[in-house]
Amino acid sequence: MSHPLTRKTMRTLASILTCAALALSVCGTAAAQTARVSVVAAENFYGDVVRQLGGDHVQVTSILSNPDQDPHLFEASPKTARALQHAALVVYNGADYDPWMDKLLAASKNAKRTTIVAAQLVGKKSGDNPHLWYDPATMPAVAKAVTQYLGETDPAHKADYDARLQTFLASVKPIDDKVAALRSHYKDVPVTATEPVFGYMADAIGFEMRNQRFQLATMNDTEPSATDIAAFEKDLTERRVHVLIYNSQAADAMTRRMLKVAKDSRVPNISVTETLPAGKTFQQWMISQLDALSGALQGWQR
Missing domain, CATH: 3.40.50.1980 (Nitrogenase molybdenum iron protein domain)
Structure with missing residues (x-):
């Protein structure tokens, strides 16, 4: 024999249903937030x-x-x-x-x-x-x-x-501003690099980029010609360039050789990378490398 629901029972059931509906709503919201x-x-x-x-x-x-x-x-x-x-x-x-x-x-x-x-x-x-x-x-x-x-x-x-x-x-506007400031001071200044990682930024600054055949050979994992190696070393020993830019993530024997020649010839060098360093945003990474470049060029006189 069935028993009619008392008011108390109905209130309890209504409360349970309300709580259940609320829980489903919260779960649904949480799921939406985590998707x-x-x-x-x-x-x-x-x-x-x-x-x-x-x-x-x-x-x-x-x-x-x-x-x-x-x-x-x-x-x-x-x-x-x-x-x-x-x-x-x-x-x-x-x-x-x-x-x-x-x-x-x-x-x-x-x-x-x-x-x-x-x-x-x-x-x-x-x-x-x-x-x-x-x-x-x-x-x-x-x-x-x-x-x-x-x-x-x-x-x-x-x-x-x-x-x-x-x-x-x-x-990213401060990056553009930094590039513009460097361009105003160092446009047409001769620089060199072990490979063209920094090439587009160098173009934006307006550098005269030297030894590009050497750079392409390094990037493509081929041996630079003896003529290109000699031209690179001459630029460094005679200080025809004002900074050497190198990729520290791909520092092979030839890169290390050019870094030593640059150091012996008192040509400043800066490291650039192909991967974002840990703990930095893209913007911080770009600015830090431009700051390093600016510091390396400080002693240059037009």
């Missing part, structure tokens, strides 16, 4: 910029992130392939800097995945200097493309993404 856009960046400087643009709404994995590793020696692993399989957005350099990305993406088809290639955004192709992140125009272009994607994919947070983009664009 982040999965992003894989081939290089950690692109990953850093995506984090700045996406904040808590993105989950970023950077593949090349060891500042002590020569990026040219990188080999993709199954772990890399798995990360790409689950990524909603992939950001990479292109222009043959990270050709393993094209192979991995081709082997890991995903119709819902979006790719942003920096080289395509700034009109660079195979055969061009691939160190695009040193071109002051590159990161703003990448940032705008990433923000457009995030706003379309996650419209609930579009206002936050747009605000973060404006903050980012304002934060």
Whole structure:
């Protein structure tokens, strides 16, 4: 025999249902808050910029992130392939800097995945200097493309993404200002480098960059000609250049040789890297290298 529900029982049941509904609502809200856009960046400087643009709404994995590793020696692993399989957005350099990305993406088809290639955004192709992140125009272009994607994919947070983009664009202005200041003082000053990592930034400053055949040979892992080596050493010993720029992540025997000649000839040198150092943002990294360059050129007189 069934018993009618008492008022007390009905109130208790109503309370339980209300609490349950509230709990589901809270869980739903929490789930919505923790559902982040999965992003894989081939290089950690692109990953850093995506984090700045996406904040808590993105989950970023950077593949090349060891500042002590020569990026040219990188080999993709199954772990890399798995990360790409689950990524909603992939950001990479292109222009043959990270050709393993094209192979991995081709082997890991995903119709819902979006790719942003920096080289395509700034009109660079195979055969061009691939160190695009040193071109002051590159990161703003990448940032705008990433923000457009995030706003379309996650419209609930579009206002936050747009605000973060404006903050980012304002934060790279000091880099442009530093480049302009260096250009005003050191345009046409002859400098040299062991490879063209810093090439776009050097162009923006307006340096006369010497020994470019030597640099290309180093970048392509080929032996510079005897003539190019002799010309490089002569520039250093006769102090025809005012600073030597070298890639500390790929310091081979020839690079060490040129550093010694520069030191013996009292030509200042500065180190640049291909990977974002730990604990720094992209902006801090660029400014610190420009500051080092400015310091190395302090004694120069026009």
